[in-house]
Structures are given as C-alpha cells and as structure tokens.
Amino acid sequence: MAENPYAYMSADRGEVGTAFLYRTTKTLSRIAGILGHTEAAERYRRVAESVREAWQTEFLTPEGHTREDTQAAYVRALAFGLVPEPTRSATVERLVQLIHDAGDRLGTGFLSSGLLLPVLADNGYTDLAFSLLLRRGTPSWLGMLDRGATTVWEDWEGVDEHGIAHESLNHYSKGAVIRFLHEYLVGLRQAAGSARWERFDIEPHPGGGITSASFRFMSPQGRIQVAWEIANEELRIDFTVPEGSSAHLTLPDGTSTPYPPGTHFAFCPARMSAIRWSHDQSVAGGHRGRQPGV
Template sequence: MGAARGVRRHPPAGGDVAGDGRLARLRREHCCRHRHPDRAALRPEPETHERYLWDTGFHWGEWLVPGEDPTDFPAFMAADKADVATAYLAWSAHHASRIAAVLGRTEDAARYADLGCAATEAWRAEFLDPDGQVRPATQANVVRALTFGLVPAELRSAAADQLAKLVRENGTRLATGFLATRDLLPALADHGHLDVAYDLLLQDAAPSWLNMIAKGATTVWERWEGVDDDGVPHESLNHYSKGAVIGFLHRYVAGLQRTTATWRTFRVHPRPGGGVTWARAGHDAPHGRIDVSWRLDGDELRLDLTVPPGCVATVVLPSGEVAAGPGTHRWVEPAG
C-alpha cells in the first residue's frame, strides 16, 4: 500500500453512509488512498494539478543523501517523495513522446507529450515559487528541476543561483544521492556557476569523490562515506552511481561532446577551471579514434584534436567556433 498504508481500506459497514457526516468522511478517505496523507491533511480538497502529482506508493527517492541515513525505514517508506516522482513522470513522458514520434506512432507521441506537459505544470504548481525558488530547497531537487526542464526559461537563473547558494551554505560540499549526483556539476556549469562545479569536483573533505580516494577507494562506494573515519565499511563498496561524475570530466573538463548518435558530428569545448591546467581524453567512436587534449601555458591555450574519417567537429575556442574535418589539428591562441 506504500505511503498510504495507514489509511483505512474499507468504508464503514452497514447503515446509510450518507447520514451524519459519514459520506464526507468516506470521500476524504477515498481521496487519501490516492494522495499522500500529509498532502491530504494539508489540503482536504485536492487541487486540479494534483491529478498529475505522483505522491503515493514506495520508491527509493534521492537515495543516500549525505546526512539522511534512513535508520527509521518505515518512516522513510512513508515519506512524501512527490517532488522526485513527479519530476521523473514529466521527464519519462516527454521522452516516451519522442520515442513514439521516431517510431511513427503519432497518437502515442501526442498523448505522452500531453502527459509530460501536465506533469510539468503539476510539479511547478506544487514545488516552484513565482521567484524561481524550488521547494523543498535541496540540492538534488534544484538539480533535477534544472536538468529536466521543469523551471521556465525566465526563472532558470534564479534557480541556479539557489543551487549555488545551497552548495556554498553547505561548506561547498555536495548533498545529492543516487539520482541527482550525475547532473549536479553540469547543472552548475551550464548556468553560470562553473567555479562552484570545480570546487565540488576538487573538494577532498567528506562527502566528496576525492575523499573516497583519500581513504583508499579503488571503486566507487554506495554511500559517500562507505568507509567511515574509524575505517569501518558500510554497504556496498562497488556501486557505480556516483561514478557518473566521469561524464563531467569528459564533456566539460576535456570538452568532448557528442552531437549525433554515432559521433559523425561532435563538439569540442573545454571548460578550464579550478586550477586545472591540462586535460586529455579519447573516445573510440564507430568511425575511428577521437583524441582531444588541451593545456594552459601561461596566457595561451594549446588545443590538439584528432578527428576520425567521415566526421566533423565543432571546436569552441576563446576566439570563437571553427569546424574541423578528418585529421589532426592544433590551435594556439590567447586563453581569454
């Protein structure tokens, strides 16, 4: 029964349920079976957008956020995680619409598009303030809002500033779990806070990626502090979720970004920061090996790129964009 397991499962037995207020009670109980009890208590009469809020049934939510150890598992199961589930409902419906369109299923594409829009509007009605502040005000929730397109364009800067503030107020430490960690650094970098993204990447105090390494990790842990300060291990020590940070290293530090499915076209846009002065990455694409490396040498940026046969790269340099065809290329120019 998920989060609503404590709600009565049956209407009052016998008698005329329409009498002495019992019909109203029955309506409330019926409503609660399809709404989280906390929301039903706050708003006995559901608002229109709640039809598209996903706030019942169990799921893991933003699992293993630092400092949120679910020692009371029944309470964790019962908690309202509609901010997470509704965001994924919107995201999944929009992607289902795109898949249906590719398959030529136009009716399904339209139906899923409508569902995605309705879920997005429901999320905004419930979790977004008019000034662009996201509720609940957690790093994970804001990351998801920015990444999934839940925040309107005119409010994205305010939401990004909220995210950067949450990170700084947390001692420039992350506070994301299984779901949002992958998108945390890109969300910051894409919205004018590249410096904060690099500060998190290079943070060596717990919780952080480098703190795992400092404690001897050779795999990625399920918990941010999978080995505590006393050397005691907790849960899985080989659980890849947080290793998704490698995407930031590839796409933002090295700057290698796919723009078509088979890498026939791709983008090279290094984003130096955090005192990092060089990076190198390669990818074995279907058409051949792609290699990119860059180095800051004083005030100069040196960028080397190998483009495989039949491919074209768009290279973003301080002076602007250039197209690069198959072969080996080098650019040297002021770092800007």
C-alpha cells in the same frame, strides 16, 4: 518512540518521481521522432508537457524555489528543464546559496550527484563546480580517495574514520561525476540532433588549476580523440575527427570553427579560459558531516 528505520524509504517521493516521469516521456518523444514515429512523438510530447505543468504546480513556488528546498531538488529541476525561464535565475541562485550555506559542500545523493556539476557549469558557475569536484573531506569525491577507495562508494562515508564499511563500496551513482570530466573539462559531447556521433561538439572548460586533459572514445563512426594542455600562457588543443563525422570546436576565447574528418589542432590565450568560465570566486570553509540528498 524509537526512530523508524524505514522512514526515509517510505517517505513521499512525488517530487522525484514526477520529475523523472517528465524526463522519461520527453526522452520517449525524442526517440519516437528520430525513428520517424511522428504520432507517437507528439503523443509523448503532450504527456511530457502535462507532467511538467503538474510538477510546477505542485512542487515549485512562484518565486522559483522548490518546495523541498534541497540541493538535489534544484539540481533535478534545472537539469530536466522543469523550471520556467522567467524564474530560472532565481532557482539557480537558490541552489548556489544552499551550497554556500553548507560550507561550499555538495548535498546531493544517489540520483542527483551526477547532475550537479553540469548544472552549475551550464548556469555560469563553473568555478564552483570545480571547487566541489576538487574538495576533500566528507562529503566529496576526493575524500573517498583519501580513505583508500579504489572504486566509488554508494555512501559519502562508505568507510568511516574507524575503518568501518557502510553500504556498497562499488556504486555507479556518485561515479556519474565522470560525465563532467568528459563533457566539460575535456569538452566532448554529441551534437544536438545527432544519433550516431556523425556530428559532435568540442568545448573545453579549463578550471580548478587543471592544466591538461585528454580523452579517447570509440564512437560508431570511429575513434574520437581530444587532448588539451595549458603551457606558456597558451591553451593548445589537439583532436581527431573520424571519417563520417564532423566536429565543431569552441575555444575559451569564444572562437567557434567547424572541422571535417582528420587530425587538427588549435590555440588560444590561456588567460581567456579564466575570463570566460569564471563566474563565482567565493570559497567558504568546509565542514564535516553527512549531507542528505536524493
């Protein structure tokens, strides 16, 4: 019997849909709370919690493994907060094992690639996140550049070795990795509970042999600028806080300091970057081939 070309599209995506339903209702609860609609916020919170419980019952084993057992499923579960705290470490370890089993290559797709590196960094595997970011070959982001890409492709092999194009050659989904550069490499993110960047955090994560990074952002309060550089075994960071905002800087040595509006700078030993953010040092040999994922 011929292979059904629509089998992938028609497969049961209950794990994916339920996970996104949880994130959506949880987000609606937060929005309602910010707008002062307390009853709606509580209603959406209850719905979100019931969806979370249903997801755990249907798609998570008591050991903390997802029934899909794919990189994408673990990334989604960890990013959305679907995993109970007692089994979270087992879930993280299984994700990392799957990455190692794939030759230290990503196996995520359209919906989860943008979440992969933040999930790894948030769970102590910043080195592995940078290893994936800077990989070449297929699948990888730099592999696209090596094949002449000027935009991010929908498919990891958007242009194959024969020069034949596949799917969209200008797609947002895998380009969502830029979030990792903004929020982790540069280290800029809006503070929890802030809605208009009146409060933001700066917490750079140097790694991957990268020795400098900079970013400018026009927030609702005004221009925010962050730039850091490693030179002479020292990390220097310069940043601008606009009027109407305040910033909280956390350096790789653990120093944490609030800052008012203005232009500021700070230093710390560069070696502390490697000490604080290092967790997993193993890098296995890669292999070619497509990595399915959602």
